[in-house]
Amino acid sequence: MAVPLLDLKAQHATIREDVVAALMAVVDSQAFILGEPVSDLEREVAALSQSRYAVGCANGTDALLLALRALGVTPGDEVVTTPFTFFATAGAVHNVGARPVFVDIDPRTFNIDPAAVGAAVGAKTKAVIAVDLFGQMAAIEQVIAAAGACPVIEDAAQTIGASRIIDGKRVMAGEAAAIGTFSFFPSKNLGGYGDGGMAVTQDDVLFDLLMKLRTHGGRKTYFHEIVGYNSRLDTLQAAVLRAKLPHLEGWSAGRRRNAAYYDAAFADVADVTTPYIDPANTSIYNQYTIRVPQRDALQQHLKAHGIGSNVYYPLPLHLQPCFAYLGYREGQCPESERAAHEVLSLPIYPELATAQLDEVIQAVRAFFGR
Structure with a gap:
């Protein structure tokens, strides 16, 4: 008996009618760019992650890139992270002109070692990226403590809906960090029918920056306060993800x-x-x-x-x-x-x-x- 690593057709068979209806609603509306399903999904993911804000973007890699930009990471800065992760984590650091500083992992969880983070943070460190690997959160509260004054990004591409008990409280993936990032790559537990990503935050200023950065640096059409990117979450993908989220x-x-x-x-x-x-x-x-x-x-x-x-x-x-x-x-x-x-x-x-x-x-x- 053949057993594939992942069988997305098996999942699709159980939700096909809901997904097709959601997609056709977008087609009928012809609102393909930042349509209502995008803002609806943002509210729902913010609620799931117990965060005040969520900002959809083109993919999980861009979510990291936007997060780094929002935190003011620039050429010459250092960002401490793990080498045992998908390439996008460090690739985003490089692509904002900063220098990845790699520290080792806890051999049991495969997640970043908070003690190693503390030892690596220095005068040039502008941020820390903790990756939640294989579905369980990093010891995010320990990473935040080890990072000191440096903000922490939680790369939660593999942990949407995961949680951790911190000081007796259930904390959701993405909730505790300055910015949490998600990927909706099709193989994820919540995967789209193509690429998609999202960033969550509790901070008003970071939310405003993330919103600007995903749409060429402005929230008002044709007015640009900063230089941003074209990194919007597609409305069709948001519709698929909303059908899957329940x-x-x-x-x-x-x-x-x-x-x-x-x-x-x-x-x-x-x-x-x-x-x-x-x-x-x-x-x-x-x-x-x-x-x-x-x-x-x-x-x-x-x-x-x-x-x-x-x-x-x-x-x-x-x-x-x-x-x-x-x-x-x-x-x-x-x-x-x-x-x-x-x-x-x-x-x-x-x-x-x-x-x-x-x-x-x-x-x-x-x-x-x-």
């Missing part, structure tokens, strides 16, 4: 159920380290990522059995050729480097049947002789 919590709960099923099945396989979820966190399991020896051989074994998997991420950003100018060498972020050699993500999407989960489990166990 299902998000159920889908994430389904991923948690599948994760628990895997956890139990691999508990007696010494070579498989299942995901560690910080007790303070409620993960949405954007990925179910195990650590194993012989990772590449296991992946080939799964492929031979028709089972999808992927490596997120095979080469940490501090060792990427495009960042050679920064002068990092192998061994400087040892936990990120070790993770890059050991991690493998397995199918976790909520529509998986028990038989499909069992197929994955049997193949992994067989590889390790269990």
Whole structure:
């Protein structure tokens, strides 16, 4: 039985009528640019993330770029972040002219190590980007404390709807940072039918700047207070996302159920380290990522059995050729480097049947002789 890493057709089949109706409403309105579904989605995502404001934009990468610009990051500044993440995190730093400063991760959660952040913050540091990896939030309150006076961006591309208990209060992804950023790439728990992104904030001034930056630097047509970008969230994408949003919590709960099923099945396989979820966190399991020896051989074994998997991420950003100018060498972020050699993500999407989960489990166990 073939088991893909992700099956978006299975999800689409359950919501097709709602999505098509939402899309046709936009087509009939002919309001394709910043139409009503965009502002409606912004209000709904702000409410979900317990934030005062949300600003839709073209994609998750632009959400980071706009956030950095809104915080005044300019050439010559430094931004502390993790090397074990998707490229966009550091790419956005480079593209505003700043210098990424990479610090290592917590080997259990794969998220940025707050102590390493504190050690790296210096006179040139203008911001810190904490990435929530694989569906669980970083220790955002510890990162904020370690950053001192520097504002923190929470790259929550993989954690919309995730939460963390901080001082007895449930804090949502994106809520606590100066700016939180989301991606609506199709593979995300809340994914569009194309690209899309959003930034959330509690701050009036940052909200105003984000709104200006996404539309060429002004909120009044043909008047431009700053130089911004053309980075609007498409109305068609907003309509799709609004049709999907009511299902998000159920889908994430389904991923948690599948994760628990895997956890139990691999508990007696010494070579498989299942995901560690910080007790303070409620993960949405954007990925179910195990650590194993012989990772590449296991992946080939799964492929031979028709089972999808992927490596997120095979080469940490501090060792990427495009960042050679920064002068990092192998061994400087040892936990990120070790993770890059050991991690493998397995199918976790909520529509998986028990038989499909069992197929994955049997193949992994067989590889390790269990």
